Amino acid sequence: MQVTMTVNGTEVTRDVEPRILLVHYLRESLGLTGTHWGCDTSNCGTCVVLVDGEPVKSCTQLAAMTAGHEVTTVEGMADGATLDPVQQGFMEEHGLQCGFCTPGMMLTARALLDRNPDPAEDEIREAISGQICRCTGYATIVRSVQWAAAHPAAEGTTASEVPA
Amino acid sequence: MQVPAPFDYVRATSVANALELLERHGPEARVIAGGHSLLPMMKLRLARPDWIIDINDVAELHALTEEPDELRVGALTRHAELLDSDVVGRLFPIIHDAERVIADPVVRNRGTIGGSLGQADPAEDLTTVCDVLHARIVIASPGGERVVDMADFHRGPYETACEQHELITEIRFPVRPRAGSAYEKVERRVGDWAVAAAGAALWMAEDGTVADATIGLTALGLEGPAVEAAAVLIGERPSEDLFAEAADLAAAASSPIEDQRGPVDYKRHLAAELTRRVLGRALDRAAHPAVA
Numbered sequence: 001m002q003v004t005m006t007v008n009g010t011e012v013t014r015d016v017e018p019r020i021l022l023v024h025y026l027r028e029s030l031g032l033t034g035t036h037w038g039c040d041t042s043n044c045g046t047c048v049v050l051v052d053g054e055p056v057k058s059c060t061q062l063a064a065m066t067a068g069h070e071v072t073t074v075e076g077m078a079d080g081a082t083l084d085p086v087q088q089g090f091m092e093e094h095g096l097q098c099g100f101c102t103p104g105m106m107l108t109a110r111a112l113l114d115r116n117p118d119p120a121e122d123e124i125r126e127a128i129s130g131q132i133c134r135c136t137g138y139a140t141i142v143r144s145v146q147w148a149a150a151h152p153a154a155e156g157t158t159a160s161e162v163p164a
Numbered sequence: 165m166q167v168p169a170p171f172d173y174v175r176a177t178s179v180a181n182a183l184e185l186l187e188r189h190g191p192e193a194r195v196i197a198g199g200h201s202l203l204p205m206m207k208l209r210l211a212r213p214d215w216i217i218d219i220n221d222v223a224e225l226h227a228l229t230e231e232p233d234e235l236r237v238g239a240l241t242r243h244a245e246l247l248d249s250d251v252v253g254r255l256f257p258i259i260h261d262a263e264r265v266i267a268d269p270v271v272r273n274r275g276t277i278g279g280s281l282g283q284a285d286p287a288e289d290l291t292t293v294c295d296v297l298h299a300r301i302v303i304a305s306p307g308g309e310r311v312v313d314m315a316d317f318h319r320g321p322y323e324t325a326c327e328q329h330e331l332i333t334e335i336r337f338p339v340r341p342r343a344g345s346a347y348e349k350v351e352r353r354v355g356d357w358a359v360a361a362a363g364a365a366l367w368m369a370e371d372g373t374v375a376d377a378t379i380g381l382t383a384l385g386l387e388g389p390a391v392e393a394a395a396v397l398i399g400e401r402p403s404e405d406l407f408a409e410a411a412d413l414a415a416a417a418s419s420p421i422e423d424q425r426g427p428v429d430y431k432r433h434l435a436a437e438l439t440r441r442v443l444g445r446a447l448d449r450a451a452h453p454a455v456a
């Protein structure tokens with residue numbers, strides 16, 4: 001079936017089977033491999049993307065169910081060459097180790113800050129509680145989100161300045 | 165990397181259309197709401213529908229209306245919406261207690277009350293909450309609509325009065341005066357299903373005695389409310405001893421099984437302890453209702 005949705009601001013259409021999950025649609029049909037896949041039980045949250053601005057586990061939603069909706073993946077977080085403050089926070093505060101959970105964590109953080117620009121530490125921990133960091137780096141993830149909250153309009157680190 | 169077995173997909177545009185599609189596509193058609201129980205089951209081939217009928221666009225299933233004598237909650241209301249609703253928290257604090265510990269915030273963005281009741285997992289929290297609050301379930305079928313009491317709706321694990329060709333459209337919670345309610349769950353880690361949980365509601369008489377009470381248990385092998393435990397409360401003046409007696413009766417009515425979440429004696433201990441706590445909190449809330 002033809003599935004049309006808006007991904008990172010661009011309307012896309014792909015012909016996929018109804019059983020294709022959103023995570024597959026993003027990774028395989030669109031080649032957006034920033035969205036990760038970590039479990040078959042909807043527990044790990046590494047697949048989180050924003051659908052209409054809300055964090056959703058993309059392994060537990062059919063691509064077909066997402067037709068007509070707006071999806072944001074990690075690839076859509078930066079504004080051109082300017083990183084989202086959340087991305088910059090993860091750099092400043094060492095919010096990632098292996099990076100596997102990072103796209104999902106950053107998108108949940110983005111949605112949290114959109115709703116609540118100055119969250120308490122508890123609120124940050126609650127927001128990411130459906131997502132597992134295998135490297136157990138929660139303390140620095142929380143600090144990264146706090147950095148982003150404190151720098152809502154980050155000074156505009158450009159993607160080219162990001163160490164490779 | 166598990167994906168569901170092949171199926172055909174169609175979106176319903178209204179309740180009437182969903183019922184039509186269920187009829188047209190036969191016994192192997194299944195409705196999908198949040199998909200957070202159905203899709204994991206389909207990945208494991210525990211469910212293998214031929215047709216998926218997506219009801220997420222059916223706006224009439226997505227309302228929350230406060231009537232003078234009841235709160236009406238559309239079947240498609242998400243866990244997160246119940247948790248965000250002030251009117252839900254004011255009238256039925258037990259729903260907020262439960263929603264805070266159902267899954268995790270991301271799952272709660274998608275999972276619905278109708279899907280939870282439709283799934284009827286023995287560890288599912290909202291079934292207990294609906295039992296405790298004497299909720300009534302509206303079921304639409306090709307022949308019309310009927311309203312079913314929770315006692316008749318919930319038939320056992322994974323089994324409800326909603327037939328495969330029917331649709332849960334609304335959950336109605338009766339509003340009664342001098343009410344208090346609470347829920348408490350023990351989980352192995354944040355976001356997990358209950359090791360055990362208990363919920364209670366108390367409706368007080370003007371003279372300070374208990375006019376009516378219900379106690380419900382989750383993941384403890386008891387289907388439906390703990391009737392005998394609640395009965396000892398009715399007509400009595402609340403006290404710690406009275407609540408302890410009811411809590412022991414609730415534990416006696418439970419029949420937990422040993423699994424990876426714990427042994428039987430531990431779970432039975434939780435049945436008593438959690439019942440005692442929720443009765444105390446329900447009483448407190450009946451005495452000090454949240455201001456509108």
Ligand SMILES: Cc1cc2nc3c(=O)[nH]c(=O)nc-3n(C[C@H](O)[C@H](O)[C@H](O)COP(=O)(O)OP(=O)(O)OC[C@H]3O[C@@H](n4cnc5c(N)ncnc54)[C@H](O)[C@@H]3O)c2cc1C
Pocket residue numbers: 041042043194195196197198199200201202203204239240265266267268271274275276277278279280281282283287288289290326330331332333355356357358
């Ligand atoms: C990681 C994880 C943790 C979870 N933890 C908990 C927990 O701690 N406690 C808890 O209670 N739940 C938990 N859940 C389940 C969650 O609450 C689900 O969202 C819920 O059980 C099902 O809701 P749904 O809308 O996703 O239903 P779906 O998966 O869409 O549907 C479930 C079933 O109900 C049927 N159905 C759906 N809507 C209707 C309707 N309107 N009329 C008739 N039939 C319908 C479907 O056909 C299907 O058979 C968890 C889920 C996940 C993935």
Ligand code: FES
Pocket residue numbers: 036037038039040041042043044045046047048057058059060
């Ligand atoms: S891949 Fe683990 S929750 Fe989606």
Ligand code: FES
Pocket residue numbers: 095096097098099100101102132133134135136137
């Ligand atoms: S950084 Fe490795 S999983 Fe979180």
